[in-house]
C-alpha cells in the first residue's frame with residue numbers, strides 16, 4: 001500500500017511564541033513524501049539529501065495515521081503494522097519557512113493516501129495529526145498549528161495554537177521575496193521567555209491579522225520578534241516602505257516580504273547582496289495535495 005503527497009512551505013504573519021495566537025501564509029515551495037505501508041512492525045524514514053537529519057517527526061506521522069485510520073481502510077489494511085517514508089524537499093530546514101509543517105503534512109497525507117482514505121479525512125483533522133506528531137517529536141514550542149494549517153489549507157490562516165482552532169483562513173495573491181541566511185535556527189531552541197516579553201505587541205498583531213490587515217500585522221510582528229530573538233531589523237528597512245509587509249519568518253533566520261511584483265523585485269536586489277540565498281516566489285492557495 002503506497003501513497004504520495006506534497007505540502008507547501010509558509011512564511012510568518014504572527015509568531016505564536018508570544019501569546020499563543022499565530023498566523024502564517026503558504027508559499028510556492030514544497031515538500032513531497034512517499035509512504036509505503038507494510039507488516040514489518042517498525043516505522044523507518046529517510047530525508048533526501050539530509051542523511052543526518054532527525055526523522056522522528058515523519059516516522060511518528062506515519063505511526064499515528066496507521067493507529068488512527070487503518071481500521072477505516074478495509075480488509076487489506078488489517079495486517080499493516082509498519083512502514084517507510086521518504087521526503088524530498090525544496091524547503092530549507094530550520095530556516096523559519098516551516099519545513100517541519102510541510103514535511104508533517106505531506107507525510108500524513110501520503111500515509112492516508114496509502115490507506116486509500118485521503119479523501120475521507122478532513123484536511124483540518126489531517127493537519128492536527130501532524131501537529132500531534134510534531135509535539136511528540138519535540139520539534140515545536142506551541143504545536144505550530146498556525147504554520148501547519150497554512151501549509152495544509154493554503155492561503156493565510158490565523159489560529160489559536162493552544163486549542164488548535166482555526167480562527168480565520170483567506171486566499172491571498174502576493175508576490176513574495178525570501179532571504180535565507182546560511183545558518184539554521186531550530187524552533188525548539190528558541191528563547192521563549194524573550195518572545196513572551198513582546199506579548200502586548202503580539203496581541204496588536206493578532207487584532208490586525210483578524211481584521212485582514214495581514215501586511216501591517218507582518219511588519220509589526222517583524223520588528224517585535226527581530227528584537228526578541230536578536231536579529232537585525234536592517235533587512236526590513238531595506239524592504240520598507242514599498243512592500244505590503246515584511247517580517248522575520250518564524251524564529252528566523254529567514255526574512256519574507258510580500259507585495260506587488262515591482263516592490264518584491266526591488267527587495268530581491270537589496271537582499272541579494274547579503275550572504276545566503278534570496279529568491280522570489282508567490283503565495284500558494286491550494287495547500288497540500290495527494291499526487
Ligand SMILES: Nc1ncnc2c1ncn2[C@@H]1O[C@H](COP(=O)(O)OP(=O)(O)O)[C@@H](O)[C@H]1O
Nearest residue numbers: 054087089094095096097098099100103186187
Ligand atoms: N524534509 C523533511 N523531512 C522530514 N523531517 C523534516 C524535514 N524538514 C524538516 N523536518 C523536521 O523538522 C525539524 C525542523 O523544524 P523547525 O526547527 O521547526 O524548522 P522550520 O522552521 O523549518 O519548521 C527538523 O529537525 C526535522 O525533524
Ligand SMILES: O=C(O)C1=C[C@@H](OP(=O)(O)O)[C@@H](O)[C@H](O)C1
Nearest residue numbers: 016022096140141142187250251
Ligand atoms: O514551534 C512553534 O510553536 C512555532 C515556531 C515558529 O515557527 P518556525 O518553526 O518557523 O520557527 C513560530 O512562527 C510559530 O508561530 C510557532
